Amino acid sequence: MLRISEIFGPTIQGEGAVIGQPTVFVRAGGCDYRCAWCDTLHAVDTEYRHTWAKMTSEEVMAEIERLSGGVPLTVSLSGGNPAIQQFGELIEMGKTKGYRFACETQGSVAKDWFAELDPLILSPKPPSSKHVVDWDQFDACIAAAGDAPRVLKMVIFDDRDYDWARDVARRYPDMPLYIQPGNHTPPPPDDDDAEVDIDGIMTRYEWLIDKALADHWYTPTILPQLHVLIWGNKRGV
């Protein structure tokens, strides 16, 4: 059984490597982290566990097909941390029907089904999250992906995060790199309509662009969370 916080879409992927692509999101319930600025606490905080549905892979697949009208597209597994659950069966089922699976995870738990993803999006957490990355676990995630496409996506709030991200990028010179400004006004878990400070986010975005370009750091693609610019903190988009 899978613990599912929400399944929604099609919408556009708002972040990183496949930004703008039509996507159905499967948001897993439960996370081994609790980032200081997490924007999906309703899928993390166990206080909201009662809102997570227990579903079989067949039931999740049926909902993906219903939402997409049976027309294959990219399915993004997110959360929470999808890597603490068994998504191998769903991925196998979906791929035989022509669906493609991406997955977002912080890189704390490796799963053999990472090898079936296109792409695996690894999003190690910077100092502002208050988490410290276990790089052995992170490397195990990269190894588990094997030949599957994998990318790095890092959220940056401040100078310390920026310096940390540059170090991470040096450590993984062969991985496509995406950086995004943090949303300092993430929604509280019980209020998906909470105000978002778009001006503040755009100021941080501009700061991040200026800083990277001034440093001649040309390897990252620098993107905002497009869905936040369009829909704010709204859930299910």
Ligand SMILES: C[S@@+](CC[C@H](N)C(=O)[O-])C[C@H]1O[C@@H](n2cnc3c(N)ncnc32)[C@H](O)[C@@H]1O
């Ligand atoms: C909600 S997480 C779920 C997947 C996984 N737990 C992870 O962190 O990668 C999806 C993406 O949103 C990013 N994110 C979460 N809160 C954010 C915030 N306040 N501002 C910008 N990005 C955020 C995460 O860093 C991650 O890249």
Ligand SMILES: Nc1nc2[nH]cc(C(=O)O)c2c(=O)[nH]1
């Ligand atoms: N449109 C849209 N794009 C996203 N990219 C990553 C998301 C996430 O919460 O994992 C997300 C999300 O929730 N919505």
Ligand code: SF4
């Ligand atoms: S790892 Fe991802 S889902 Fe978990 S608390 Fe951090 S941002 Fe939220």
Ligand SMILES: [Mg+2]
């Ligand atoms: Mg999100």
